[in-house]
Amino acid sequence: SQTIHQWPATLVQPVGSPLSLECTVEGTSNPNLYWYRQAAGRGLQLLFYSVGIGQISSEVPQNLSASRPQDRQFILSSKKLLLSDSGFYLCAWSVTGGHSPLHFGNGTRLTVT
């Protein structure tokens, strides 16, 4: 069966520090991969998605970036965090081609101080 791992679960970082969140998927090949952010009490904001290795689509211009160095690995990064980067970050995967739900990781709660 497929599983998705996302870490860390919680993170407290000072403003201006770098960020690296990692997500890996097991049990499937060539998945679509996604990074979402959720502010407290708000909806799901799509940040990046990838349909293949090295293919990254950005939905919202900001100081974040994403990379997909391997088929089942998706990394969210920032060189300098802002206070507004605080939130609940969710990685997700789906089968390519549509008609497939998203499977979310457990999320990372990031607090920028």
Added chain:
Amino acid sequence: GENVEQHPSTLSVQEGDSAVIKCTYSDSASNYFPWYKQELGKRPQLIIDIRSNVGEKKDQRIAVTLNKTAKHFSLHITETQPEDSAVYFCAASIPNAGKSTFGDGTTLTVKP
């Protein structure tokens, strides 16, 4: 691009009553409509989905209806229980677009 509107943003019902959440979408090319439930502090999880070639789908106390002509779909929860309290998100997907468009969510509170 696709736009999904979800109503109401908050919904409070008495235990045992029914709850209905409605979503409308803008792009007639959308053909897959999942619903997710997110409990406080947890990840969203799929509870039911429907494809555009089906008008209704039911799974125990949960049902989803789709009106392609009007471009709206609804989640129906019958005999609500306190554990149904959560945020519910609808979404719409266009084939091979690589992504889903989410509604803003509905916070459902079931009072015992």
